[in-house]
Amino acid sequence: MLGENRGVLDDFMNLMEQKETAERVLEMAALESSILDAIPQAIVGLHHRRIIFANNAVKDTFGWSREELIGKNVTIFYRSRNESEEIAHYFYSTLKDQRTFVNEFYCKRKDGKDILCRMRAARIGDKLKEKRIVVTYEDITEKRQAEEELKRSREQLRNLSAYLQSAREKESTRIAREIHDELGQSLTALQMDVSWLGIQLPEGHTRFMDKIRRMETLVNATIDSVHRIITELRPILLDDLGLTAAIEWQAQEFQERSGIVCDVDLNCVDSTIDKDLATTLFRVFQETLTNVARHSGATAVRARLVQEDHELRLEIADNGKGITRKQVSSPRSFGIMGIRERVNLWNGSMHITGKRGRGTTVTIQIPTPGEGAPR
Ligand SMILES: Nc1ncnc2c1ncn2[C@@H]1O[C@H](COP(=O)(O)OP(=O)(O)OP(=O)(O)O)[C@@H](O)[C@H]1O
Ligand SMILES: [Mg+2]
Known part of the structure; x- marks a missing residue:
C-alpha cells in the first residue's frame, strides 16, 4: 500500500517538476526577449544571412518592424548588393577566426536614408556553424556628424587664433615702425635743436641754461621711453x-x-x-x-x-x-x-x-x- 502510494507521489512530483521546468523555460524566454527589447541597439539573429529573430529597436534604427524582417535576407539593411556581399564576406571571414568583432559600415533604412552603423557581431556557439550569428546595429550617423562638426570648429578656432596672433604681430610691427619713423625722427631733431640752443646761448643766461638742460633731460627720457615702447611692440632685437x-x-x-x-x-x-x-x-x-x-x-x-x-x-x-x-x-x-x-x-x-x-x-x-x- 505504502509502495503504491510512493509510486503515485513520485509521478506527481515528476509532473510538478516538469511543469516547473516548462514554466521556467517560458519565463527565461520572456526574460530573454525583454532583455533584447531593453537594448537600444537593433539586434538581429542570422542563419545563412536570413533574419531569424530581431528585437523591437530594429524599428527605430531601420524603420522595419520585426515581423516584416523575420525570414528576410539581411541584404535588406544594406545600400547595394555589392556592399552587402562585401560586408557578408567580411563578417564570415572574420568570425571564422574570432568570436566577435566591431566595425562600422553604411546601411540603408526602409525610407531609403543612408545611415552609418557601428556593428558588433558574434557567432552563435563555439564555431561558425550554418553561419549563425548575432549582429547589433547602432546608428552613429548623428554622433559622427557631431564629432566631425566639433573637429571642424576646433580646427577653425585654431586657424582663427593663428590668424589673430599673426595679425597682432603684424599690427604691432606696423605701429612700432610708425612710432619709430614719425616720433623717433622728430624727437631726434628736437634733441639736436635743444642741444644747438645750449651751445648757441651766450654765457650768463643761467635761467635759460637751466631750462635748456631740463628740456634736454626730458627729450632724452622721452627718446628712451619711445625706444622701450617700440621694442616691446616688436622687439627689433628679435x-x-x-x-x-x-x-x-x-x-x-x-x-x-x-x-x-x-x-x-x-x-x-x-x-x-x-x-x-x-x-x-x-x-x-x-x-x-x-x-x-x-x-x-x-x-x-x-x-x-x-x-x-x-x-x-x-x-x-x-x-x-x-x-x-x-x-x-x-x-x-x-x-x-x-x-x-x-x-x-x-x-x-x-x-x-x-x-x-x-x-x-x-x-x-x-x-x-x-x-x-x-x-
Ligand atoms: N607667477 C604667478 N604667481 C602667482 N599667481 C599667478 C602667476 N601667474 C598667474 N597667476 C594667477 O593666474 C591668474 C591668471 O593669469 P593670466 O595671465 O591668465 O591673467 P591675468 O594676468 O590676471 O590677466 P591678463 O594676462 O589677461 O592681463 C592671475 O590672475 C593670477 O591670479
Ligand atoms: Mg597675465
Whole structure:
C-alpha cells in the first residue's frame, strides 16, 4: 500500500517538476526577449544571412518592424548588393577566426536614408556553424556628424587664433615702425635743436641754461621711453640679433623696472630657430614675466631655454606665492590661454605648476622640425 502510494507521489512530483521546468523555460524566454527589447541597439539573429529573430529597436534604427524582417535576407539593411556581399564576406571571414568583432559600415533604412552603423557581431556557439550569428546595429550617423562638426570648429578656432596672433604681430610691427619713423625722427631733431640752443646761448643766461638742460633731460627720457615702447611692440632685437639677445634684453629691462632679480640661462643656437617660433617664445617669456610682476610677489625669477635634439624647452620659475590649479584652468585666465594657444600652434605643450608660498613654474615644450612642424 505504502509502495503504491510512493509510486503515485513520485509521478506527481515528476509532473510538478516538469511543469516547473516548462514554466521556467517560458519565463527565461520572456526574460530573454525583454532583455533584447531593453537594448537600444537593433539586434538581429542570422542563419545563412536570413533574419531569424530581431528585437523591437530594429524599428527605430531601420524603420522595419520585426515581423516584416523575420525570414528576410539581411541584404535588406544594406545600400547595394555589392556592399552587402562585401560586408557578408567580411563578417564570415572574420568570425571564422574570432568570436566577435566591431566595425562600422553604411546601411540603408526602409525610407531609403543612408545611415552609418557601428556593428558588433558574434557567432552563435563555439564555431561558425550554418553561419549563425548575432549582429547589433547602432546608428552613429548623428554622433559622427557631431564629432566631425566639433573637429571642424576646433580646427577653425585654431586657424582663427593663428590668424589673430599673426595679425597682432603684424599690427604691432606696423605701429612700432610708425612710432619709430614719425616720433623717433622728430624727437631726434628736437634733441639736436635743444642741444644747438645750449651751445648757441651766450654765457650768463643761467635761467635759460637751466631750462635748456631740463628740456634736454626730458627729450632724452622721452627718446628712451619711445625706444622701450617700440621694442616691446616688436622687439627689433628679435629681428636683428635673435632670440637670445631679445630675451636677455627683456630680462634686464624687467629687472630694472620691477626690482625682481631675473636670471636667464639660454642654451640655444639662434640661427636654428624659426623666426615665428622665436616670436612665440619671446611673447611667452614676456607674458610670463608680466604675470610674475603682477601676481607673484616674487623676489627672483629664473628662466632657462634649452634646445635638445627634438625639442625646445622654456622654463620660467619664480619664488613667489604660487599659482593655484584653479587659476591655471580658469576660463577667465586669458593670459594663460593666450600662451597655451601660441604653444598649440607649434604642436607644443604647456605646464604650469604652483606650490603655495614656494613659487610658480611655467614650462613650455615645442617639438622642433622633423617631429611637429608649424602649421
Ligand atoms: N607667477 C604667478 N604667481 C602667482 N599667481 C599667478 C602667476 N601667474 C598667474 N597667476 C594667477 O593666474 C591668474 C591668471 O593669469 P593670466 O595671465 O591668465 O591673467 P591675468 O594676468 O590676471 O590677466 P591678463 O594676462 O589677461 O592681463 C592671475 O590672475 C593670477 O591670479
Ligand atoms: Mg597675465
